[in-house]
Amino acid sequence: xxxxxxxxxxxxxxxxxxxxxxxxxxxxxxxxxxxxxxxxxxxxxxxxxxxxxxxxxxxxxxxxxxxxxxxxxxxxxxxxxxxxxxxxxxxxxxxxxxxxxxxxxxxxxxxxxxxxxxxxxxxxxxxxxxxxxxxxxxxxxxxxxxxxxxxxxxxxxxxxxxxxxxxxxxxxxxxxxxxxxxxxxxxxxxxxxxxxxxxxxxxxxxxxxxxxxxxxxxxxxxxxxxxxxxxxxxxxxxxxxxxxxxxxxxxxxxxxxxxxxxxxxxxxxxxxxxx
Amino acid sequence: xxxxxxxxxxxxxxxxxxxxxxxxxxxxxxxxxxxxxxxxxxxxxxxxxxxxxxxxxxxxxxxxxxxxxxxxxxxxxxxxxxxxxxxxxxxxxxxxxxxxxxxxxxxxxxxxxxxxxxxxxxxxxxxxxxxxxxxxxxxxxxxxxxxxxxxxxxxxxxxxxxxxxxxxxxxxxxxx
Numbered sequence: 001x002x003x004x005x006x007x008x009x010x011x012x013x014x015x016x017x018x019x020x021x022x023x024x025x026x027x028x029x030x031x032x033x034x035x036x037x038x039x040x041x042x043x044x045x046x047x048x049x050x051x052x053x054x055x056x057x058x059x060x061x062x063x064x065x066x067x068x069x070x071x072x073x074x075x076x077x078x079x080x081x082x083x084x085x086x087x088x089x090x091x092x093x094x095x096x097x098x099x100x101x102x103x104x105x106x107x108x109x110x111x112x113x114x115x116x117x118x119x120x121x122x123x124x125x126x127x128x129x130x131x132x133x134x135x136x137x138x139x140x141x142x143x144x145x146x147x148x149x150x151x152x153x154x155x156x157x158x159x160x161x162x163x164x165x166x167x168x169x170x171x172x173x174x175x176x177x178x179x180x181x182x183x184x185x186x187x188x189x190x191x192x193x194x195x196x197x198x199x200x201x202x203x204x205x206x207x208x209x210x211x212x213x214x215x216x217x218x219x220x221x222x223x224x225x226x227x228x229x230x231x232x233x234x235x236x237x238x239x240x241x242x243x244x245x246x247x248x249x250x251x252x253x254x255x256x257x258x259x260x261x262x263x264x265x266x267x268x269x270x271x272x273x274x275x
Numbered sequence: 276x277x278x279x280x281x282x283x284x285x286x287x288x289x290x291x292x293x294x295x296x297x298x299x300x301x302x303x304x305x306x307x308x309x310x311x312x313x314x315x316x317x318x319x320x321x322x323x324x325x326x327x328x329x330x331x332x333x334x335x336x337x338x339x340x341x342x343x344x345x346x347x348x349x350x351x352x353x354x355x356x357x358x359x360x361x362x363x364x365x366x367x368x369x370x371x372x373x374x375x376x377x378x379x380x381x382x383x384x385x386x387x388x389x390x391x392x393x394x395x396x397x398x399x400x401x402x403x404x405x406x407x408x409x410x411x412x413x414x415x416x417x418x419x420x421x422x423x424x425x426x427x428x429x430x431x432x433x434x435x436x437x438x439x440x441x442x443x444x445x446x447x448x449x450x451x
Binding site: 009010013014017018020021022023024025026028032038040041044045047048049051052053054055056059063 | 287288290291292294295296299323324327328330331334335336338339340342343344345346347349350353354357360361392
């Protein structure tokens with residue numbers, strides 16, 4: 001019996017609450033329609049809002065930490081991606097710079113080859129300074145390409161050396177700086193002649209100049225064409241020092257070569273035979 | 276007296292949490308309903324009378340925060356509280372599945388009643404996320420239930436549960 005009474009009580013309570021809900025719902029709708037504030041709602045909001053504000057205040061640092069952690073993660077990912085991009089672009093940039101430099105060199109070379117009367121072929125330097133004892137380099141053209149011994153090797157900047165050995169596909173070049181290298185040379189301005197020899201260093205020496213020869217620092221040294229290996233008029237370098245000893249009949253000059261042998265990448269081989 | 280105080284404070288705090296926190300605890304597009312979870316928990320702990328009143332308060336709080344449908348919120352939540360309370364004497368209170376199932380079923384009932392009273396324009400869109408919301412609320416109901424249980428003490432326990440508790444304690448002391 002008490003259980004039944006309790007159940008009845010509960011049903012009555014529920015029914016009351018439902019009726020109250022209906023009344024409150026209707027009142028709220030009416031208040032909304034007339035634009036008046038609904039008092040119960042305002043009271044409850046007044047009670048709840050300080051706690052809402054408190055919770056918001058408590059949660060703000062948590063949210064900030066959470067956001068900064070998320071930002072950190074995002075930045076880390078972004079940083080990783082950007083580093084990879086920088087690496088890729090640096091490589092790409094280096095490649096493009098290389099291509100641009102090669103293109104400029106080849107343009108210069110094409111212009112040079114067209115301006116020269118000799119028959120020549122462009123070759124790439126595939127190996128250089130293989131031995132400390134000899135100043136030599138290897139070109140990617142050989143006997144199959146018409147290259148033979150004693151072919152002159154030049155660049156638009158000036159004389160490089162001569163071919164001293166060939167294989168079907170490559171050729172060895174003795175550079176001007178090698179101690180065994182010698183070229184018939186003359187001063188471009190005064191036409192004073194001598195022989196330009198290598199000395200296994202960065203400079204050459206122009207020997208056998210007459211004691212009274214008109215030679216000054218800065219004079220351009222060109223090939224004289226004597227000896228038959230090198231055509232006449234190819235630039236060898238510039239005089240940097242005059243060497244004259246008292247009592248000697250002859251004098252010498254130290255010459256800085258116009259070609260930079262350590263950065264040589266391409267060169268023309270002047271082929272022998274009819275042009 | 277203690278139970279009334281706990282219910283009122285819980286509803287105010289959870290009402291505030293519903294306004295300030297629920298949208299920040301969204302998973303996917305599913306946000307929790309603390310008030311339904313608490314109503315179900317109170318009903319399960321204190322019976323239909325307290326459940327109905329707690330539901331009414333929860334509806335008032337939720338309706339006030341939302342600003343519309345106050346009556347629908349009150350009715351639906353009161354019904355959930357009453358139903359959960361009716362199950363009080365039939366459940367084993369130490370089982371963690373009790374608040375979980377209570378939260379899930381409570382959400383389904385509350386939202387269904389709410390839809391009946393306030394039919395939405397697109398019924399499908401309203402019901403599609405309901406199972407996930409119910410599960411979320413069920414999960415939230417578990418800690419809510421245990422916190423409320425701690426706050427209410429053991430005065431709410433049914434005779435059956437008390438007897439069971441007594442047996443458990445007797446076994447523990449005899450083992451020592």
